[in-house]
Amino acid sequence: MDKIEEIISLSDPGEVGRNTHNRGDRFSVLVSNVMAWIYPVLMLAIVSQIFLRGSGNNQAWLDDLQWWLYGAAVMVGIGYAVTTNSHVRVDIFFANFNANKQARIEVFGLAWLFLPFIILAWDMTFHYAVASVQANEGSDSPNGLHRLYLLKVFLNISLAFVGIAVWAAYVRYLSKLTRPLLWRQLLYALPSTMFLVNLIIFYILYWYVRLTAPPDFNIRRVTREPIFEPVELMGVETPKTMVMTFVVTAIVIQLAHMMRSKDERSA
Amino acid sequence: MEILAFLGQFVTLNELLVAAMFLLFIVFLFRGIPVAYALVGVSLVFALIAEVFVDPSRSLFRDIIDYDSTGIDYRRMGALGGRLFGSIVKNPVLVALPMFIFMGLMLDQSGVAQRMMHSMQKLFGGLRGGLSLTVLLIGIILAASTGVIGASVTLLGVMALPQMMNQSYSKPIATGTIASAGTLGILIPPSIMLVIMSDQLAISLGDLFMGALFPGLLLGVLYIIFIICYGLVNPKAMPVPQKTEEVGLEVVLEVAKAVVPPMFLILLVLGSIFAGVATPTEASGLGALGATILAAFNGKLTYKVLKEVSRSTMNTSGYIVGIFLAANFFAFILRRYGGDEIVESIVTSAFTDPNHIILFILFIIFCLGFLLDWIEITLIIMPLMLPIVLGLGLDINGFDVVRDPEVVWFAILVAVTLQTSFLTPPVGFALFYLKGVCPPSVSLAHIYRGVVPFVVLQLAGLMIVFEWPWIVTWLPSVAYGN
Numbered sequence: 133m134d135k136i137e138e139i140i141s142l143s144d145p146g147e148v149g150r151n152t153h154n155r156g157d158r159f160s161v162l163v164s165n166v167m168a169w170i171y172p173v174l175m176l177a178i179v180s181q182i183f184l185r186g187s188g189n190n191q192a193w194l195d196d197l198q199w200w201l202y203g204a205a206v207m208v209g210i211g212y213a214v215t216t217n218s219h220v221r222v223d224i225f226f227a228n229f230n231a232n233k234q235a236r237i238e239v240f241g242l243a244w245l246f247l248p249f250i251i252l253a254w255d256m257t258f259h260y261a262v263a264s265v266q267a268n269e270g271s272d273s274p275n276g277l278h279r280l281y282l283l284k285v286f287l288n289i290s291l292a293f294v295g296i297a298v299w300a301a302y303v304r305y306l307s308k309l310t311r312p313l314l315w316r317q318l319l320y321a322l323p324s325t326m327f328l329v330n331l332i333i334f335y336i337l338y339w340y341v342r343l344t345a346p347p348d349f350n351i352r353r354v355t356r357e358p359i360f361e362p363v364e365l366m367g368v369e370t371p372k373t374m375v376m377t378f379v380v381t382a383i384v385i386q387l388a389h390m391m392r393s394k395d396e397r398s399a
Numbered sequence: 400m401e402i403l404a405f406l407g408q409f410v411t412l413n414e415l416l417v418a419a420m421f422l423l424f425i426v427f428l429f430r431g432i433p434v435a436y437a438l439v440g441v442s443l444v445f446a447l448i449a450e451v452f453v454d455p456s457r458s459l460f461r462d463i464i465d466y467d468s469t470g471i472d473y474r475r476m477g478a479l480g481g482r483l484f485g486s487i488v489k490n491p492v493l494v495a496l497p498m499f500i501f502m503g504l505m506l507d508q509s510g511v512a513q514r515m516m517h518s519m520q521k522l523f524g525g526l527r528g529g530l531s532l533t534v535l536l537i538g539i540i541l542a543a544s545t546g547v548i549g550a551s552v553t554l555l556g557v558m559a560l561p562q563m564m565n566q567s568y569s570k571p572i573a574t575g576t577i578a579s580a581g582t583l584g585i586l587i588p589p590s591i592m593l594v595i596m597s598d599q600l601a602i603s604l605g606d607l608f609m610g611a612l613f614p615g616l617l618l619g620v621l622y623i624i625f626i627i628c629y630g631l632v633n634p635k636a637m638p639v640p641q642k643t644e645e646v647g648l649e650v651v652l653e654v655a656k657a658v659v660p661p662m663f664l665i666l667l668v669l670g671s672i673f674a675g676v677a678t679p680t681e682a683s684g685l686g687a688l689g690a691t692i693l694a695a696f697n698g699k700l701t702y703k704v705l706k707e708v709s710r711s712t713m714n715t716s717g718y719i720v721g722i723f724l725a726a727n728f729f730a731f732i733l734r735r736y737g738g739d740e741i742v743e744s745i746v747t748s749a750f751t752d753p754n755h756i757i758l759f760i761l762f763i764i765f766c767l768g769f770l771l772d773w774i775e776i777t778l779i780i781m782p783l784m785l786p787i788v789l790g791l792g793l794d795i796n797g798f799d800v801v802r803d804p805e806v807v808w809f810a811i812l813v814a815v816t817l818q819t820s821f822l823t824p825p826v827g828f829a830l831f832y833l834k835g836v837c838p839p840s841v842s843l844a845h846i847y848r849g850v851v852p853f854v855v856l857q858l859a860g861l862m863i864v865f866e867w868p869w870i871v872t873w874l875p876s877v878a879y880g881n
Contacts, residue, residue, distance in 0.1 A: 144707050145714040168709040171501050175691070178498070178684025182677050195491070198680070202497060203488030209717025210724065218718045219433035220772055224826075226431025234431070241432040245440025249728065252443070253479060260480025287488055365473040370451050 145216040154307075156300025157215050163293060164212035170205040174198065192275035200283055207290035211297035214242070231308065238305040243321035247298045251327050254291040261288045315388035322381070329384060330377040334363050400463070407464030412453070417738040420445050434775050435718070438725035442732040446471050449735070469735040479728065486727055487720060491680055492598050497716040498683035499591045502668075502690045504708045504715075506661070507554055509694035512541055514657040516558050521650045528630035528637040530566060531576045532623060534559045538580025539619045540661050542587035552581030552829050556836040569636035570841050572629065575849025578829045579622060579857075582818045585773060587615035589668050589686060592773045592817075594679075595719075596810045599781045602803050604679040605672050609875040610807045612669070614815060617870065618860045625856055660696070664689040673878050719774055726778035742783050743790075753791040757809065760784055761816045761861075768820025772828065776817065784809075795868045798876035807875065808868045815864060819857035822850050 146161035153161070181194040213219050217238075226234065264281040271278050299321075306312045306320060318325045342354050355364065365373055406415060420441055427437035449469040457466050487493070506512075515537050523529030534555055541551065555577045563573040585592045588608035597604040630637045668686040671677040677685060694700040733739065750756045767776050788809045797804030821828045824847040834843055864870055 144710055146710060164713055165710060168706075168713040171497055171687075171709045171712050172691075172705065174494070175498060175501065175684050175687040178494075178681050179688050182671075182681050182685065186676065198494050198684075199489060199491050202494040203490075205713065206493075206497065206716050206720040207488070209713045210721045211717070212713050213717035213721055216714055218714050219435050219721055220718055220774060221431050221433040222428045222770060223431055225429055229431065237431050241427075241436040241440070245427075245432065245443070246436040248443055249439035249725075252476060253483060253724075253728075256477055256479040257483060258480075259477060260484065283488065284484060287484055365450075370473075374451070 145218065146212070148216065152304060153215075154300055154304055156296055157304060160211050160215040160293070160297040160300060164208055164215070167205055167208045170201050174201045174205070177201065192273045193271075193277045196271055196273065196277035200277060203283065204286055204290070207287060208293060211290070211294040214246075214294065214297045214301050217301070235305045235308040239302060239309070239320060242298050242302040242305070244323050247295065247302070247321065247324040248327050250291055250295045250298060251324060251331065254288065254295060255331060257284070257288040257291055261285045313388075313392060315385050315392070318381075318385045318388055325385070326374075326377050326381045329381045330363065330365065330373070333377075333380065334360070337363060400460070403460055404463040407460075411465040411467070412460070413465075413467055413737050414741055416445065416448070416453070417733065417736050417741050420733065420736070420738070428770075434771070435721040435725040438722070438729040438779070442725075442729045445736070446476075446732050467737055471732070471735050479731070482727060482731065483724065487723055490598065492594065492604055495589075495594045495604065495680045495683035496591055496719065497712050498680075498687045499589050499594065500715050501708060501712045502589075502683065502686040503550065503591075504711050505687065505690035505694055505704075506541065506664075507550060508699055508704050508708060509690060510697045510699050511657070511661045511693055512537060512554060512558060514697070515540070515654075515661070516562075518650070518653040518657040520562070522646060522654045524640060525646060527634060527639050528626045529639075530559065530563050530568065531572065531626045531630075531637060534563075534576050535580045535619065535622050535626065538583050539587065539616075540658065540665065542584040542590070542615070551584045552578060552832040553836050555581050556833050560837060560841075564838065564840075566640050567638055570845040571849030572636050573849070574833060574837070574841060574846040575851075575853050576622075576626065578827075578833050578846065578850050579822055579853035581833070582821050582829045583615060583619060585821075586611055586618070586811075586814050586818050588612060589665075589679075589683065590814075591719075592777060592814060593810070594683075595723075595774070595777045596781060596814070597679075599777055600785055600803075600806050600810055602806050602810065603875075605878065606801055606807050606875040607810055608669065608672060608679060609878045610801075610811050610871040611814060613870050613874055614811055614860065614864050617863065618815070618857065621856045621860055622853065625852060629852075660693050664693060722774050722778055726775075729779065730782060739783055739786070743787050746784075746787055747790070753793055756787065756791060757793075757812070757865075760787070761812060764813055765816050765820045765823075768817050768828075769823070769826045773817050773821075777813075781810075781813070795872060797872050800876040801872050804868070804872045808864075808871045811871045812861065812864060815857065815861045819854060819861065822857065823854050824850065 146165060177194055177197055181191060181198070184191050184194070226237065229237070261281065261284040264284040267281075269280045269284070270276075271280055302321060303312050303317055306317065310316060337359060338354060341357050341359065345354070361369060362373060362376060403412075423444065424437055424441045427440060428434065432440070449471045450473070453466070454468050454471070457468055460466065516533065519533040519536065520530065523532050526532070537559075538551070538555060541554075559577060560573060564570075584590060588611050590611070593607045593611055594604060596602075597607045626637075664686065667689050668682045671682045671685055672679050691700060691705075694704065730739075746760065747756060750759055764776060764780060767780065785806070788806060789803075791805070793805040793808075795804040795808050797807075801807060822830070824830060827850070830843070830846050830850065833846060834841075837846075
């Protein structure tokens with residue numbers, strides 16, 4: 133009987149392979165471990181709503197709270213599953229690849245495919261959250277949980293969290309292939325780096341224009357300024373923007389390369 | 400250009416690009432890139448292709464190949480924020496997903512399965528095929544604990560296989576029983592696959608749960624009849640142990656004590672939906688609490704168990720929602736290319752008879768089940784199939800109560816098909832999970848031979864549900880009729 137218990141007993145997903153985790157991985161596990169307690173709380177929230185409604189004390193805010201809790205927890209869960217490497221894959225061939233090839237595939241999947249999407253989703257939910265905060269958005273139900281914008285802001289933060297978890301996992305796999313110096317990290321994640329560089333330039337310009345604008349300037353029109361034409365990933369201008377971003381990214385990576393410390397240089 | 404002009408005689412550029420999209424996805428999949436990453440990666444690549452190359456230069460090849468502009472650009476992606484929030488976060492139905500996962504994990508840890516095994520074995524021990532029956536019954540009762548097939552097959556395998564080997568059951572029949580009992584869980588409610596289906600097909604989760612109950616029990620009964628007949632025809636395969644305990648009142652009581660609590664839990668979940676006390680989402684919370692209480696009664700609820708169940712719930716719902724997020728983005732880009740209409744026209748132009756179209760879709764899903772888990776299939780394929788099924792104008796009797804009865808019926812057919820697919824050699828998922836916990840003396844060939852009769856039973860069950868749709872739609876109509 134003991135053997136059965138051993139096989140079916142759960143193990144803590146965040147503790148598997150702990151010795152290979154870097155600081156980013158541990159951060160992801162730590163946050164997720166705290167957020168995991170949402171599930172028992174959610175369970176209690178649901179059951180109390182059933183009993184309260186049954187006894188005629190329907191609490192509309194408890195209905196809202198259920199999907200608030202669920203939504204917050206599962207978004208963090210996406211990052212957790214990245215760290216624990218649980219995202220579903222077809223492993224009929226993958227299982228037979230050697231460790232090097234497996235690590236290369238992980239690097240490609242994380243930094244070339246998944247991370248650019250997470251950055252995109254982050255950028256999109258950022259605008260979404262800002263609009264919600266500006267509108268002071270509330271609940272659909274008069275007695276529901278108001279301050280819906282808090283949840284939308286959290287959606288944005290949770291995507292940043294997923295991004296950190298992806299980057300940490302990417303560096304972990306990269307270190308199996310080579311020494312993950314900063315410039316290598318940036319270079320081997322080229323699409324993500326380029327995207328990030330583009331976004332950073334865009335937002336620096338955005339705030340520069342906005343802060344230096346005359347007081348009667350309509351802030352909604354900031355991005356219509358001619359200065360944004362070359363940096364915005366829009367329509368026909370996009371190839372030019374991408375070439376420009378590529379050049380800037382190359383310079384950034386070159387800078388990171390030059391800033392290696394002495395002992396890194398000897399390696 | 401010449402190549403494009405040549406192809407332009409047969410297909411549109413949209414069709415070519417959509418085909419390339421699926422092809423690239425398959426290439427990524429077979430390289431072992433996780434499904435979620437592959438989906439978003441493919442979508443990003445084709446969003447870029449559309450925005451940077453194809454859309455701006457469409458005037459160049461206007462005369463040689465048909466092309467509908469996708470209109471993808473960075474600002475249009477802004478819809479993504481609302482899509483993510485609306486489909487994933489603000490989705491009260493999906494709240495049931497982590498709760499049922501929690502309930503299943505907790506039930507596995509609660510020790511009820513071991514108790515049932517222990518006591519029912521005494522009750523059925525003297526019967527021919529008693530162990531097989533025990534496994535089947537536990538599989539049916541504990542179907543709730545599953546949904547992630549691996550978990551239930553593993554649980555039943557480690558519990559029952561050693562004992563069946565001790566009683567020198569033939570290896571094929573022993574492994575066949577376990578694999579098929581373990582996969583029943585994805586069909587019998589409450590199953591998390593049905594939760595996701597109800598979201599993707601926009602039908603009521605209560606209808607789906609009620610609709611799945613009879614087909615699930617039907618399959619269970621078919622299995623049981625088969626085991627009994629097999630024992631009569633081929634007694635050597637399932638020998639009766641030499642010394643058996645007397646089956647007295649004490650044994651019956653013990654069985655009752657072991658079986659009633661989990662039965663009560665299932666009744667609590669389904670009954671609260673049936674009686675309209677709770678929505679299916681709320682029933683999931685009741686179920687999770689019930690499983691926790693069961694674990695506490697069996698003395699298994701420690702801080703460590705609660706902690707690890709919560710964290711595993713986080714992990715499992717994380718990877719399911721990851722695919723959710725990715726499939727949502729994939730569908731967004733695919734739709735911009737007109738991919739949904741292309742798929743629809745391919746499927747509907749292949750056959751004229753609506754029944755043949757349904758069977759054709761089921762066959763595709765059956766084949767996909769060899770490669771993909773139910774999560775990907777329900778999230779990627781089902782939304783594409785929904786308009787086709789709705790467009791067929793099938794006349795399924797919903798007893799004037801069930802909304803979209805043909806969709807409910809179709810969902811159950813898909814569920815049974817997937818379950819069959821996971822059992823079918825050579826690459827059914829359940830078989831490999833089982834192999835993972837088998838002693839070395841059991842080979843994959845034993846398992847393959849063992850499941851063949853069950854696959855035949857599954858197909859029989861599928862045909863019955865196909866021929867008589869009221870098996871699906873009757874119970875929901877009664878549950879919500881008054």
